[in-house]
Amino acid sequence: MEKLVIDGGIPLCGKIDLQGSKNSALPVLAATAAVDGISVIHNCPDLSDVAAAVKILEHIGCKVKREGHTVIVDARNACGFEIPETQMREMRSSIVFLGALLSRFGKASVTPPGGCEIGLRPIDLHLSSLRSLGVSVCENGGILECRAENGMKGCHISLAFPSVGATENIILSALSAQGETVITNAAREPEIIDLADFLCSCGAKISGAGQSTVRISGVKGLTGTEHRIIPDRIVASTFMAAAAATGGKITVNGAVREHLSPIIPVFETVGCRTEFSGNEMRISAPRKLTRVKSLRTMPYPGFPTDSQAIIMAMLVTAKGTSVVTEKIFENRFRHVPELIKMGADIRVEDGCVAVIDGVERLHGAKVSAGDLRGGCALAVAALGAAGRTEIDRIYHIDRGCEAIEKSFSQLGARIKRERI
Numbered sequence: 001m002e003k004l005v006i007d008g009g010i011p012l013c014g015k016i017d018l019q020g021s022k023n024s025a026l027p028v029l030a031a032t033a034a035v036d037g038i039s040v041i042h043n044c045p046d047l048s049d050v051a052a053a054v055k056i057l058e059h060i061g062c063k064v065k066r067e068g069h070t071v072i073v074d075a076r077n078a079c080g081f082e083i084p085e086t087q088m089r090e091m092r093s094s095i096v097f098l099g100a101l102l103s104r105f106g107k108a109s110v111t112p113p114g115g116c117e118i119g120l121r122p123i124d125l126h127l128s129s130l131r132s133l134g135v136s137v138c139e140n141g142g143i144l145e146c147r148a149e150n151g152m153k154g155c156h157i158s159l160a161f162p163s164v165g166a167t168e169n170i171i172l173s174a175l176s177a178q179g180e181t182v183i184t185n186a187a188r189e190p191e192i193i194d195l196a197d198f199l200c201s202c203g204a205k206i207s208g209a210g211q212s213t214v215r216i217s218g219v220k221g222l223t224g225t226e227h228r229i230i231p232d233r234i235v236a237s238t239f240m241a242a243a244a245a246t247g248g249k250i251t252v253n254g255a256v257r258e259h260l261s262p263i264i265p266v267f268e269t270v271g272c273r274t275e276f277s278g279n280e281m282r283i284s285a286p287r288k289l290t291r292v293k294s295l296r297t298m299p300y301p302g303f304p305t306d307s308q309a310i311i312m313a314m315l316v317t318a319k320g321t322s323v324v325t326e327k328i329f330e331n332r333f334r335h336v337p338e339l340i341k342m343g344a345d346i347r348v349e350d351g352c353v354a355v356i357d358g359v360e361r362l363h364g365a366k367v368s369a370g371d372l373r374g375g376c377a378l379a380v381a382a383l384g385a386a387g388r389t390e391i392d393r394i395y396h397i398d399r400g401c402e403a404i405e406k407s408f409s410q411l412g413a414r415i416k417r418e419r420i
């Protein structure tokens, strides 16, 4: 086991390159299993969740090679359609292999996925959508036996909630369905567009990705391609919050302004200045931040739930009272008690509303990461705090943030990773 040891209080400065998006790399890697060819995926972040996706690809018979941030998947001899529970439990995104396997083989045996414990995270929307496509889903001793022996038939699917994973699974399943599938109330996240871009370059026929209505026309067989994963907008918000929490001034190389459109106004409200030139984003912070009156997480293009904990970590020392409402997941305040150990003044109402009274400064403490983004939030808070903070269970952070201590050290932070 490892921990992060952070001596806070240093204003961050300098330039940092942005990693590829975890939440795009994972569905794209799953999608390579649907391709009877070789897929070359560039800008793939070096994360434990990516390693878990590679393990699943190898388990079903793909040959996978990693060269730096490029992952090469040869799926020509893939033949497995069963994913063991141990691999499914590794992460949430394993459920998206379901659509890829159905598309390629017409059958799949999986178990419910794992992932951050930020809520119940059911897969009812995934399964009801597959059934609409003609997939039979039988639960047998915890295993979901999914079969489309006579192939899938395109249909109209209206999602009760714009679920990212369900939208991805429907797109992947519909690739080889007969006729057209129309998804209404689809998720609009940039990662959906990236997945569709990859699939279209393999020969798929998808239109409307990134909008509420997505159309997929079934095709016979997909060919291999090269694809570059989009930058990680949530890690970008992590670096921005660290600059804001330390009164620093940094440049994030590789940020995409449009992807950050729900986030930038929040930083401007607290008093930060942001400017873009090409793919370089510069952010400079005031000595003292101003509160955000009210912030509510929403599906894209609303404020992203994945940035909620990270932003809260900078609001705890902003002047005034901020109110943060988490509307996407029912258990996404696990970082709150840990921030309170560092001297934050936060009270939670109705389980989903955090009222944050800004304090002058946080102090170092021994704290625990409970999930990926909550762990990143503790690192942000520790960078701005007075004194030393130790964060354990940082395997959560390593699932989605590549070598976080290297990135923050590059920006002048006093941070190290130690074995416990």
Ligand code: EPZ
Residues within 6 Å of the ligand: 022, 023, 024, 026, 092, 093, 116, 119, 120, 121, 122, 123, 124, 125, 126, 127, 161, 162, 163, 164, 165, 166, 187, 305, 306, 328, 329, 330, 372, 373, 400
């Ligand atoms: C994806 O999770 C992301 N993960 C999450 O990022 C992100 O928070 C989430 O989308 C929302 O943006 C990956 O892409 C790997 P959802 P996903 O289906 O697909 C409910 C991170 O930190 N729901 O959009 O699981 C669900 O319970 C992670 O990088 C159902 O009720 O999210 C939740 O309340 C955390 N039934 C809401 O929808 C379903 O069948 C949003 O879930 C599916 C979802």
